[in-house]
Amino acid sequence: MNTLVTLLLQRIRRDRLQLLIWIFGIALLALFSVSAVEKTYGDPAGRQNILQLAVANPSILMLRGTPEGGGLDQFVFFEIFTFIAVLAGLMNTFLSVRHSRAEEESGRAELLAATPAGRTLPTVATIVFGALVNVVNGLFVALAFIAGGLDAKGSFVAGCATAAVGLTFLAVGLFAAQLMRTSRGANGVAAAAVTAAYVIRGIGDALGTPSADHLHMTVAWWSWISPIGWGQQTLAYDANTLTPLLLNLALTAAFLSLVFVLQAQRDSGASLLAGRLGRVAARNSLSSSLGLAWRLQWPTVVGWCVGSAFGGLLTGSLAHAVAGAATADPTVEKVMEGLIPGGTGSLVQLFISAIFVMVGVLAAACATQVIIRMRQEEVAGTAEQVLATRVSRARWLIGYLTVGTVSIVLVLLSGAAASGLSAVAVGDTSARIGDSFAAAAAQLPAALLYLSVLALVFVALPGWTVGLGWTLLGLGTVFGLFGGLVGMPEWIRDISPFTHSPVPIGTSTDWSGGVWMLCIAVVVAILATVGMKRRELNTA
Amino acid sequence: MNTVIEAHGLEKRYGRVRALDGLDLSVDAGEVHGFLGPNGAGKSTTILVLLGLARASGGNATVFGQDPWNDAVELHKRIAYVPGDVSLWPNLSGGEAIDLLSRLRGGTDDKAAYAERKARLIEVFQLDPSKKGRSYSKGNRQKVALVAAFASPADVYILDEPTSGLDPLMEGVFNQEIRRAASLGSTILLSSHILSEVEQLCDRVTIIRAGKTVETGTLAELRHLTRTEVSFARNGLTEADIARIPSVHDLALVNGRARFTVDSDKISSLLPALTELDVKGLRVAPPSLEELFLRHYGDELNPAEASLARSPSRKARRREAAKVASLR
Incomplete structure (x- = not known):
């Protein structure tokens, strides 16, 4: 028991800052959304209107969830719970992999397993620690909602739902750590599981049936196979039932038993999906620094392409339903058309463009990872060996910029192709193919801007590459995509490149924002390359 | 050249x-x-x-x-x-x-x-x-x-x-x-x-x-910089025995084991005396570079330099950095 306490304290000591940021961040998001909803939709009649609109629009249902009543409290839960659930999920998968596979990979787990702690107790400690973290996180979410002035009982239910979803993904993360040989792989699998849970409940919500008053919805069965969906079905501030969370606990228990069974069977450091032997000689493609950059990065690029194709698939197949909803309800069409500049475009085009901003974020994230890989190569010392050959520093950087550009194009193309083809497959007009590719092209400049700006950061402030890379992307996403929804001032939204991406609707699309960003991206990339010629290797 | x-x-x-x-x-x-x-x-x-x-x-x-x-x-x-x-x-x-x-x-x-x-x-x-x-x-x-x-x-x-x-x-x-x-x-x-x-x-x-x-x-x-460390054991060893060996420096006698240093270019002159003493467990070790520096330059080592020498090397820092990076 003493050993367990020691291990527990070590985890708290190690994670205290990181988890405080996560938990405070999530609580602040909850608090912020309450005040934003109060400010924007404080008027009950306006709120009902917007909810009736949402119920008819699968894309909103997909992104947010299903409305369960027209009160302010219910509206907040509808608007923000799925995001909170995704964040709680990611916090947990990163936590569990950090304390399991990452420890094994680095050899630290071996050091601990050789003490009386053994092989199992560290895992138990991680589970206890994770459970504590989720209780605290749930408590903070509940307190944030209560502080915002929402109903205490409903806030408690929302907190419980957050904790239960988080706990499920703690178990998922530990399971992924059993499967994969590297922490990178385990993090990837676990984060994909969180995304899948979000998307699956999105499908269920989008395919749901609205009630007569258009303020409630009965979700389709999809939502009942997602841990995040179970959290939503607590119907906080409405029915306030904790029963669906039993499903979260059951799934958690199932994954944890699998974890213990697998761990008891295998050697320390081994994995269920074993690492394979490599080739004795390199392929011809691996003979330049560009070839190396591509070789190191392509599996990640494929991952982002699959994500983008998935997004495109949903866009294409849902576009038809959106058009159906609009024609069935003329008021919806009227309101949505009011949102479009000039009012000349179609609702479907707007929908496709809106979703493709997210595909743009995926492309920018992929580019961010390419530059981060370059930094990791420098820190690990492998770059030193490459740069001691006849590869110049500038050419090395250009190799990564090239791979970054190709990755962005591939991510956007796979999204566009999936969107266009799935639209045609569900019986939409072939014009959707063109719309999809136009929407994808519109996202290219913003993603390229992210690539070149981070490359410049890498050249000028190497130590900041990883932190600033994800921060810039996160801020750009929040300001650009959700800034409007939560009522941020325009100048903050203008900071985000995504705000300036062209919106190809109708006949008169304004491409100037894209052209500007493209020019800036090229100039910044040239600056980075010139700067790289003058920069030393920096491994600190 | x-x-x-x-x-x-x-x-x-x-x-x-x-x-x-x-x-x-x-x-x-x-x-x-x-x-x-x-x-x-x-x-x-x-x-x-x-x-x-x-x-x-x-x-x-x-x-x-x-x-x-x-x-x-x-x-x-x-x-x-x-x-x-x-x-x-x-x-x-x-x-x-x-x-x-x-x-x-x-x-x-x-x-x-x-x-x-x-x-x-x-x-x-x-x-x-x-x-x-x-x-x-x-x-x-x-x-x-x-x-x-x-x-x-x-x-x-x-x-x-x-x-x-x-x-x-x-x-x-x-x-x-x-x-x-x-x-x-x-x-x-x-x-x-x-x-x-x-x-x-x-x-x-x-x-x-x-x-x-x-x-x-x-x-x-x-x-001339190097001095070799020699040590051996022998029952009933006295300081007088050792005194017969030429060019011995830094002599220490611990538990019947003698340890001393000789200039590296004078090792061969030592051998007849060692044979005569019938030594056991003879060990002849060239000094490590660190010992060499301590001997020749130790007095010049000021405190600032000493702390610099103890600070983690670039390689150690790099390994730390790599560990941090792998966690991300």
């Missing part, structure tokens, strides 16, 4: 830390040059400057008469480099890493000759090239870098503590490969903190400490 590597008053500052503080180095064509110094003396920093991966803050350095910072790519066509702490790409096999580095160096133009050299080196170093980078031990990572370096001919080999992590058998193989390269006319700069390794291989050595050159010359010239 042509000078291949030349450095005068080389300085390198990292913030307030002076990694190099007026270092001089001169390596002639075709020689095996030992580059000696305790940990943290600035060996790796010098090498980074010579490779044009770090820019000197003062002084000047040339390789083949060219500036390493400005003409890096041109120079790298003639240089093979083995870093002190080899890291490999986790998902590339050792064989792939060897091919990649050789191709980047331009040593694979004659495919058949390259394949033959690679196969021979993999054989003598007993390397399994199909394993992934992440699953190699430290010694095996070192072997991958050595095979990659020797698999393409180079005019200069710059090797930063190349034998760290190798077992004695492999050190022997390494020595053979160095002699082979030297016999083909290559110049070799071999950094090390192990004096005996350098003694076996090098024509000349440069000894540095705290970023400065303290000694340079042939080993014979430097012989």
Whole structure:
């Protein structure tokens, strides 16, 4: 028991800052959304209107969830719970992999397993620690909602739902750590599981049936196979039932038993999906620094392409339903058309463009990872060996910029192709193919801007590459995509490149924002390359 | 004779830390040059400057008469480099890493000759090239870098503590490969903190400490620096017995075991006396470089320098950084 306490304290000591940021961040998001909803939709009649609109629009249902009543409290839960659930999920998968596979990979787990702690107790400690973290996180979410002035009982239910979803993904993360040989792989699998849970409940919500008053919805069965969906079905501030969370606990228990069974069977450091032997000689493609950059990065690029194709698939197949909803309800069409500049475009085009901003974020994230890989190569010392050959520093950087550009194009193309083809497959007009590719092209400049700006950061402030890379992307996403929804001032939204991406609707699309960003991206990339010629290797 | 590597008053500052503080180095064509110094003396920093991966803050350095910072790519066509702490790409096999580095160096133009050299080196170093980078031990990572370096001919080999992590058998193989390269006319700069390794291989050595050159010359010239430690056991040993042995310094008698030092060039004069005493468990150990420095320069070591010498090396910091990066 003493050993367990020691291990527990070590985890708290190690994670205290990181988890405080996560938990405070999530609580602040909850608090912020309450005040934003109060400010924007404080008027009950306006709120009902917007909810009736949402119920008819699968894309909103997909992104947010299903409305369960027209009160302010219910509206907040509808608007923000799925995001909170995704964040709680990611916090947990990163936590569990950090304390399991990452420890094994680095050899630290071996050091601990050789003490009386053994092989199992560290895992138990991680589970206890994770459970504590989720209780605290749930408590903070509940307190944030209560502080915002929402109903205490409903806030408690929302907190419980957050904790239960988080706990499920703690178990998922530990399971992924059993499967994969590297922490990178385990993090990837676990984060994909969180995304899948979000998307699956999105499908269920989008395919749901609205009630007569258009303020409630009965979700389709999809939502009942997602841990995040179970959290939503607590119907906080409405029915306030904790029963669906039993499903979260059951799934958690199932994954944890699998974890213990697998761990008891295998050697320390081994994995269920074993690492394979490599080739004795390199392929011809691996003979330049560009070839190396591509070789190191392509599996990640494929991952982002699959994500983008998935997004495109949903866009294409849902576009038809959106058009159906609009024609069935003329008021919806009227309101949505009011949102479009000039009012000349179609609702479907707007929908496709809106979703493709997210595909743009995926492309920018992929580019961010390419530059981060370059930094990791420098820190690990492998770059030193490459740069001691006849590869110049500038050419090395250009190799990564090239791979970054190709990755962005591939991510956007796979999204566009999936969107266009799935639209045609569900019986939409072939014009959707063109719309999809136009929407994808519109996202290219913003993603390229992210690539070149981070490359410049890498050249000028190497130590900041990883932190600033994800921060810039996160801020750009929040300001650009959700800034409007939560009522941020325009100048903050203008900071985000995504705000300036062209919106190809109708006949008169304004491409100037894209052209500007493209020019800036090229100039910044040239600056980075010139700067790289003058920069030393920096491994600190 | 042509000078291949030349450095005068080389300085390198990292913030307030002076990694190099007026270092001089001169390596002639075709020689095996030992580059000696305790940990943290600035060996790796010098090498980074010579490779044009770090820019000197003062002084000047040339390789083949060219500036390493400005003409890096041109120079790298003639240089093979083995870093002190080899890291490999986790998902590339050792064989792939060897091919990649050789191709980047331009040593694979004659495919058949390259394949033959690679196969021979993999054989003598007993390397399994199909394993992934992440699953190699430290010694095996070192072997991958050595095979990659020797698999393409180079005019200069710059090797930063190349034998760290190798077992004695492999050190022997390494020595053979160095002699082979030297016999083909290559110049070799071999950094090390192990004096005996350098003694076996090098024509000349440069000894540095705290970023400065303290000694340079042939080993014979430097012989006066070394003093060998001798120890042995014998029942009923007295100080009078020891007094019969010539040129003994620093004598200590502990538990019937005598320990003292002798100037390295006077070892042979010791042997008759040792035979006469009928000693048991005789041990003759050349001093480590650190001991040597303590003996010759210990009094000059001011507190600031002493703390600098104890601060984590660049390599240790790099390993820490790599660990942090792997967590992300």
